[in-house]
Amino acid sequence: MAETETAPTVIVDQVDIVYRVHGTGAGRGTATAALNRIIGGRRRTEARAGVRTVHAVKNVSFTARKGEAIGLIGTNGSGKSTLLKAVAGLLPVERGRIFTDGQPSLLGVNAAMMNDLTGERNVRLGGLAMGMSREQVAERYDDIVEFSGINEKGDFITLPMRTYSSGMAARLRFSIAAAKDHDVLLIDEALATGDRSFQKRSEARIRELRKHAGTVFLVSHNNKSIRDTCDRVLWLERGELRMDGPTADVLKEYERFTGGGKG
Numbered sequence: 001m002a003e004t005e006t007a008p009t010v011i012v013d014q015v016d017i018v019y020r021v022h023g024t025g026a027g028r029g030t031a032t033a034a035l036n037r038i039i040g041g042r043r044r045t046e047a048r049a050g051v052r053t054v055h056a057v058k059n060v061s062f063t064a065r066k067g068e069a070i071g072l073i074g075t076n077g078s079g080k081s082t083l084l085k086a087v088a089g090l091l092p093v094e095r096g097r098i099f100t101d102g103q104p105s106l107l108g109v110n111a112a113m114m115n116d117l118t119g120e121r122n123v124r125l126g127g128l129a130m131g132m133s134r135e136q137v138a139e140r141y142d143d144i145v146e147f148s149g150i151n152e153k154g155d156f157i158t159l160p161m162r163t164y165s166s167g168m169a170a171r172l173r174f175s176i177a178a179a180k181d182h183d184v185l186l187i188d189e190a191l192a193t194g195d196r197s198f199q200k201r202s203e204a205r206i207r208e209l210r211k212h213a214g215t216v217f218l219v220s221h222n223n224k225s226i227r228d229t230c231d232r233v234l235w236l237e238r239g240e241l242r243m244d245g246p247t248a249d250v251l252k253e254y255e256r257f258t259g260g261g262k263g
């Protein structure tokens, strides 16, 4: 075995994920064309019965190891968030298997925060939800707020979350989750928000989490964040894993793909 090879934390083995949307009005226009492309014979019956299916992830396999920070890239709708949710155990797979070591924590911009409660209450409840004890939350509270930068322009932490911009809310979410060590931390776009100094703090924290032998996944449209944070990148396109390799190699191909238009 290679000296650098550490223990696997996530194994994704030939995974397919299909969304089924129940409703009326299916089977018209471009939706039909898209459906016909993505569904097999077995599911045409469902389509006729008004069940729309979206084959969001197709035959994806990879193994993640301790200490790795892995970027997930791909154009809109390519299946990045879907794959992350499945690794977090929040979505069932249609085919294949996902093994994870411990309970992965998903940190997304859509993660549940209670808008009518203050930032402070959300930090305390969010910390508990992340598995910290009451004492740990109390001990880390000041650091979490400082890390988030929420109070830089006033005492926002005592105001309800609904008064926050989406960037502030995303920063607070990241700060709560980052206050704890995770075996597997899944981050969806958190770093795309926030100013440069918050991004720098986040990147430094991700490096720390990696030192504590965790694995970090980062979904982002910000190639610079990916470059600064990740040593390996998975590129998904239309649900398929198009490339898996060192960050520089994958980003080079991806930038050629996105920057090159049709050519």
Ligand SMILES: Nc1ncnc2c1ncn2[C@@H]1O[C@H](COP(=O)(O)OP(=O)(O)OP(=O)(O)O)[C@@H](O)[C@H]1O
Pocket (backbone or CB within 6 Å): 019, 020, 021, 054, 055, 056, 074, 075, 076, 077, 078, 079, 080, 081, 082, 083
């Ligand atoms: N809850 C859902 N129900 C039905 N289809 C969905 C659902 N969520 C996502 N999809 C579809 O699955 C496909 C993959 O979506 P996903 O959000 O995983 O892509 P993404 O790469 O994260 O996109 P983006 O970069 O735009 O955030 C898309 O075609 C999307 O429309």
